[in-house]
Amino acid sequence: GAGVSQSPSNKVTEKGKDVELRCDPISGHTALYWYRQSLGQGLEFLIYFQGNSAPDKSGLPSDRFSAERTGGSVSTLTIQRTQQEDSAVYLCASSPHAHRIAAKNIQYFGAGTRLSVL
Amino acid sequence: AQSVTQPDIHITVSEGASLELRCNYSYGATPYLFWYVQSPGQGLQLLLKYFSGDTLVQGIKGFEAEFKRSQSSFNLRKPSVHWSDAAEYFCAVGGKDSNYQLIWGAGTKLIIKP
Numbered sequence: 001g002a003g004v005s006q007s008p009s010n011k012v013t014e015k016g017k018d019v020e021l022r023c024d025p026i027s028g029h030t031a032l033y034w035y036r037q038s039l040g041q042g043l044e045f046l047i048y049f050q051g052n053s054a055p056d057k058s059g060l061p062s063d064r065f066s067a068e069r070t071g072g073s074v075s076t077l078t079i080q081r082t083q084q085e086d087s088a089v090y091l092c093a094s095s096p097h098a099h100r101i102a103a104k105n106i107q108y109f110g111a112g113t114r115l116s117v118l
Numbered sequence: 119a120q121s122v123t124q125p126d127i128h129i130t131v132s133e134g135a136s137l138e139l140r141c142n143y144s145y146g147a148t149p150y151l152f153w154y155v156q157s158p159g160q161g162l163q164l165l166l167k168y169f170s171g172d173t174l175v176q177g178i179k180g181f182e183a184e185f186k187r188s189q190s191s192f193n194l195r196k197p198s199v200h201w202s203d204a205a206e207y208f209c210a211v212g213g214k215d216s217n218y219q220l221i222w223g224a225g226t227k228l229i230i231k232p
Contacts, residue, residue, distance in 0.1 A: 045219045091161060107220075
């Protein structure tokens with residue numbers, strides 16, 4: 001596809017249920033990021049995948065959150081036993097190549113998944 | 119601690135007027151600075167970035183930003199706004215101190231008056 005694709009665009013779930021959010025990055029992009037955007041807040045870094053390297057999971061808020069990236073392409077963010085405070089927009093971004101200084105990677109964002117936990 | 123402050127939650131300007139969005143950061147190491155724009159229901163799009171060199175950087179859509187190290191600021195400017203500029207604008211900083219991840223401001227929502 002032309003851009004980063006995220007699905008679903010909206011997800012409503014009940015407290016305690018598990019959810020999976022999907023991100024399909026731009027073809028050929030080696031780096032992939034997940035962020036959480038709460039209402040009125042900036043973006044909160046969750047996890048960063050770079051090629052075949054071990055992911056940087058330093059932003060995951062609890063062990064209920066996990067993510068994987070299969071075949072260096074599609075990524076899934078899983079939230080187990082969802083809580084109301086998990087309600088937010090979850091954004092995925094990808095970068096075309098791995099600059100050795102990750103902060104210089106220009107990130108291309110998907111439209112996000114809006115998660116509502118009732 | 120690393121942080122980015124965008125002091126204005128909302129800004130309203132008339133179409134055709136000039137615009138300045140403020141961004142202040144707290145960061146120990148050499149900062150890499152970004153401005154992104156998010157239109158409603160869309161992801162974020164890079165407007166411009168500063169890594170080094172000339173402190174006045176030009177971006178897309180007629181935007182520019184100036185890095186002022188002494189003031190720890192990276193303000194975004196546009197000489198004449200268009201209705202299509204209505205969106206949310208995010209400033210971000212990254213570098214060694216944040217393990218090269220970006221620290222984001224809370225955003226400024228720009229409203230354009232006709």
